[in-house]
Amino acid sequence: MRRARGRDGWILLGLWLAGVLLDVLWLQRHAQPPAWDQGEHLSRALGVWQVLAEAAPFDPLWWQRLWAETPTYRGPFTYLVTAPVFSLLGPGYGSAILSNSLFQALLLGSLYGLERLAHGRAAGLWAAFLCAVAPALLNQRSDYLIDFSLTAVLTATWWLLTVRVLGRPRRPWLWSLGGGLGLGAVVLTRPTGLVMLWLPLLALAWRAIAPLLRRGRPGPRARFGRLAEGLLAAAAATAVAWPWWSQNWLTILSTVNKARQWGVLYQDGLEANTLAGWLFYPRLLPTMAGAALVAVVVAGGSLSWWRHRRIPAGPLAWRGLAWWLSFPLGALLLATLMSTKDFRFVLPLVPQLCLGLGVVLASATGRWTPVWRLAVVAIGIWGALASQFALAANPTAFPPRPPVAGPPWPLEAIVATIRQRSPHQLSTLAVLPDSQGLNAFNLDAEGRRQEFRVAARQTVAPVDQLDGDLAGFDWFLLKGGDQGVMSDERQAALDDLVRRSPAFQAAGRWPLPDGSSAELFERRTLGLEVLPVACRPERDLALDLAVEPPSPLRPGSEVVLVSRLRGPAAELRDGLLLLDWRPQPVVPSGQVAARETPAWRHDRGIGQGMVRAAPTGCLEVRERLVLVVPAGLPVGSYRLRARALDRQGRPLALRSAPLTLTVAGGGAQEAQGTETQNMDTVAPPNRIDQLVELGRLLRAGDLDRLFRQVGQINQRDPQQIYLSQGERLLRARLQETGADPGEADLEDLYGLALAQALQRHADGAVDTLQRIVSLEPTNPHSLMALGFVQLYRFHPGQAQVALDAAARLDPGNRTLRTLRIVARGLRLDVAGTLALLR
Structure with a gap:
């Protein structure tokens, strides 16, 4: 038996190596770049690879950064497997495709294990061969999408669960733990993949609860053993998936809905209330495994059954058969009920089809079966080569995906x-x-x-x-x-x-x-230029500022602030600038300035966080940013006060040339005429100013405009660095505030809360919003924001308190009503939920 297992292992290894060779040959002939989804997956994988290269597993912020690389329903597991391949072969589209070979190994091994449990060794090898040459799997293996990895992980999880249910293992707890880990891996691959196992999971839940409902007095192990194993599996799945899910659940759900809407608009749809909709996948699945191959196997199996008039050896009990069919039938029913149809939605069912065909191939008897099996091997190899290289007529009836050479894209x-x-x-x-x-x-x-x-x-x-x-x-x-x-x-x-x-x-x-x-x-003149310069003996920062057009400025206008900042690269990469224009002691009218707080400020991150030079040496950072002159600013002269902070908020030595700006009378309309005539002076906006403005929208409850502007800013700042820089800058400003905060400080608090919430710093956002509520208790929008963040933290009780208080201030707010329904639903308050739904 041990020698047979070793021989099977070598055969499976040979199948896997043949697949790797086929993929390498395909890649050598393919010169096209990744398309839309493939490009996004590759970009995500490269981001995960970069974060893993800076691994700090004991730092919670590193984990947050890792999970932030995959905020959508496309989970990180595929990319985590791809990252070592990047390190081994170099980053690129070809390396990403070859990482599918690791999932191919998992798929072949899991399918072999399933088939051995269902029938025997020979059936396991046949199922693995059929899986290796299935055209739909070859199609996805030579691409970089999540569907192939999901297929492998689902098959492996199905094997672990099946061994526990049907295999009577020596250590059942260990297999239950493995099944839970597999379910967690499914969620980390793509959470929607878990619904394909809805029928087996329902059967497992009943299997765990049924002993509790039996009459009599069975022992504690017989009564509670299965339930305990189920709870162990659930705990294992939660431990694996929860860190990523808890951070990104909101964007996961929103992107699932967005993908559904996109599918309705752009993908083929066959509704379940039509005959074509019910027949779509039953017709498609044989072609996904190879139409000619399936036909030959089914014909041979039917002939063997007809001649012997008996069910193949090793009949399955009806409960076992129901378990084997629960996954494919449940997933097929679910896919059929969906309005959009695509072969990738049922890709995990192809190994299950190979499972059944493997049983047929192994159980058929007769003198003609060696020739028949040899024909199956030949047709399988022929179909694989035709699908991947279009070398001959395609016997699979599945669209081939040959490599595309041609001229490369630039x-x-x-x-x-x-x-x-x-x-x-x-x-x-x-x-x-x-x-x-x-x-x-x-x-x-x-x-x-x-x-x-x-x-x-x-x-x-x-x-x-x-x-x-x-x-x-x-x-x-x-x-x-x-x-x-x-x-x-x-x-x-x-x-x-x-x-x-x-x-x-x-x-x-x-x-x-x-x-x-x-x-x-x-x-023509970039908004940001970073140039290496020679270091001076003094290690402080040197700042020069100028405005275009020069003074006098008009209240409510926009000018271009040109800055040149020189200093050590390590300080410039993550540094912050706090720029204040303070009114002169005596304004031109002769009146003394009434307050000592800055009348005007322009805070920003150095290079808006885009400096990427090595930390050694020195740099000169040249920037051109829009400087907004506040509307209603009193006329007079304003002198610059400049400060710099490092990443930890500590002050940096900074020398700045004196700069005094004069604000003259007039309005923004006069300034707009000058700006229109000088379109070449257009400069990027200061994203910290934009963040403060977004905070004002949050305070006013203008959420539609708020999120539209957030989407636009996020496109221009691809890593959303303005949020972390804004949080640090606003914290620094608020630390300067006395015990009696003013109106400007309240606006800073709203900007800080928004920056924390958008970075998913939920605990910090709650603290900031609670401070806002204490200062402005009659604003329903701050209470609604507090309730929303509490819901994000899965604290429905605290969320309900804030949301109910907001509802008393703004009873007609429909968004607020929806959040209250969610809060009560999470608290299992059925009566309260139904009352709000009426």
């Missing part, structure tokens, strides 16, 4: 051009086209591959706010010809604005394989 050259111009900073590229070969997703992945120096983002500003995108990005990529499926009038209008704007110039042009060309535009 992603690497586009990113390299930006890096050459700005090598010491993170540059954000606004990508207007959305074609399969050229889009924001694959360009962002390429930017991460090239030392994480370029981030690519789509633009999201509405057509009436395109000036914000024009000011917010230094780099734009345009394309001629077909723009892709998501193109619209907004994109065309922004394309025209960039081409006509005197603030931008062409930086590169590349011909594309589709016959069009890609054009890269850069701002």
